[in-house]
Amino acid sequence: MVQAEENKEVLTEQSPIIELRNIDKYFGEHHVLKGISLTVKKGEVVVVIGPSGSGKSTLCRTINRLETIDSGEIIIDGVPMPGEGRKLAQLRAQIGMVFQSFNLFAHKNILDNVIMAPVEVLHMPKQQAKEEALQLLKRVGVESQAAKVPAQLSGGQQQRVAIARALAMHPKAILFDEPTSALDPEMINEVLDVMTELAAEGMTMVVVTHEMNFARRVADRIIFMDDGSILEENTPEEFFEHPKTQRAQDFLNSIKEH
Amino acid sequence: MSVQELLAEYGDKYVLALLTTWKLTALAFSAAFVIGIVVTVMRVSPVKPLRVAGDFYVQIFRNIPGAALLIVLVYALPYLNVVLSYFTCVLTATALIPAAFCSEYLMAGMNTIALGQIEAARALGMNFSQMIRLIVIPQALRSSVLPMTNLLVATMLTTALASQVPLNPTDLTGIVAHINTHAVGGVTAFLISAVLYCATAVVIGQIGNLIDRKARILR
């Protein structure tokens, strides 16, 4: 009886926001994702690490199908994600994405960058979108830049705007692909701080990063990838203190040397 | 005849001719612009037949002489029971050709858009038409103001085709032919038209520069 209650709890409260089942992905002959399965629950922060070329970005981009897949299933909050069409766009709109290179719309000012998708895709009234956008810009600390265009902002500011742009869609989760790798060192923390806050507020996040301190502090779970496979999946404590595979030990040693 | 004599006798007609040239230029360029955008959207659309049709359009109209197109419109279309007024024929010829170039300039403008912005738009849930309307075309337009300015001038020069058909009032080139059949205007008659063409082109160029400065995308 108690057991049944608990199971029900698990099913309703912890149904995954993101579920990948047996994803295979090839670039030509090159097998880049090899039967990847991954589940991300609501409020979870999953940090993906691994050597260059191991498929981290591809995995991240596969979640909202910016990359096509060759087999497997992607399920967003219980709904299977199709390969194309209106349904795909709808599901994508529920998953935010933050890129290494910010990718703000160069011809629009900061405020318009943030309100564009809510107005056009979610059909939010413009006034409401503006109010929310200003709130979000304030939250990430760039409200004074609202009237400028992206090129007038520093990299750190642009990346915080990109986070605000993703948040404006009220996403169920946000994917980050090396969000600080293109930044000057002094700007890395201003972006990581925003991400840390988001995590604390319960945002579901998948983060590809080389920032090991961030991973240690913020991750609920570490995914270690190598050569297209997930080799280890563990809590940060366990992973960093007792990596199980030789590959993970080598990887951790190699970054310690830097 | 001297410039003074010509202007005294034909001044009013020159004004009308200038207005005709302006009118043809404005109408033809507006049409070319709209057609150019439509053709460009076709060329980048996910639907293969549309892409092929768009490319085909550009290949045809980029490579056909204006005079040949005008002859087709004036002499061949009536066989298909399509009889257009002379004005419409000139307008059509001077719109269809620049439209092909307009599309080429837009395609070049699109190449300046970072692929990442397209991905960001897709990740935000935008569909193809939203991406085209909100990101691609606006940026392509902003980065092609100067070529478009040149295209506007080229379109104006192409409207001289109007001189090949009977039009009343005629255009800046037609007026020269008109004067030279009624009097001996000689090169001077053409000189006046040339000055008016040049002056218009200079004004267009200045306005183009102004718009370019305002529209240019900071990167």
Ligand SMILES: Nc1ncnc2c1ncn2[C@@H]1O[C@H](COP(=O)(O)OP(=O)(O)OP(=O)(O)O)[C@@H](O)[C@H]1O
């Ligand atoms: N568009 C592409 N076409 C062909 N091969 C690609 C493409 N994108 C990535 N690859 C290859 O797929 C593999 C995985 O790339 P991916 O970018 O996912 O690695 P990564 O783990 O993100 O690496 P990094 O840490 O350098 O960003 C690499 O071998 C890469 O060369």
Ligand SMILES: [Mg+2]
């Ligand atoms: Mg990567």
